[in-house]
Amino acid sequence: MDHKELEILHLLEGNARLDIETIAKMTEMTIDEVEQIIQKLEDENIILNYSTVIDWSQVRRYEGVTAMIDVKVTPQRGVGFDEVAERIHRFPEVKALYLMSGAYDLSVTIEAGRMTEIARFVSEKLSALDSVISTTTHFQLKTYKHDGVVFGEKREGDKRIVVSP
Structure with missing residues (x-):
């Protein structure tokens, strides 16, 4: 597994809703390269599912x-x-x-x-x-924290900075 594959895995683990274009910008790759890597990781059963963390106490x-x-x-x-x-x-x-x-x-x-x-x-x-x-x-x-998500915190927008060349 190379560095770019690991980087994409970490990004998707943190937010499975990231679109391909954003991932490409964040990893300094082309959209086609990102799509190919994600497809490869899915085919190899490394990416098994995309899930959502829900605070059921709020429902x-x-x-x-x-x-x-x-x-x-x-x-x-x-x-x-x-x-x-x-x-x-x-x-x-x-x-x-x-x-x-x-x-x-x-x-x-x-x-x-x-x-x-x-x-x-x-x-x-x-x-x-x-x-x-x-x-x-x-x-x-x-639940205080699940899959890296802290419950009960007021969430503001994504604070990450998109870095592009």
Whole structure:
């Protein structure tokens, strides 16, 4: 991976809505070069998705609940944690899944409409898997920062300076 590809990745990670022309100016590349690099990164599954960070606490009538679940599992011979992780990530409630170091093996993030739905997920789906030894569930109370975005700050326009030759 070269310097220009990394630069484009960092720009898109910070703001996926940047248009090709702006990226070209910021990286001192042509529009065609930027388009080719982005297409290459998408084809190679380096860029997997473009997402938006939403402050759901600001959305009226939205009462969603997010839980982080620590899971201790018995790794399977020959495949380690991958097989159980694949079974867990298939559940539609699962928004994120990570292999962790420390007391627990997996960290699962799920979203639901109510706490009872999370309880049902843990008791009926997650804990029912043969490899799962134990779980600890943590409920998200407030978001201060997510994906580099600080919540609750008054946002002003983009303060970056576009540098062009």
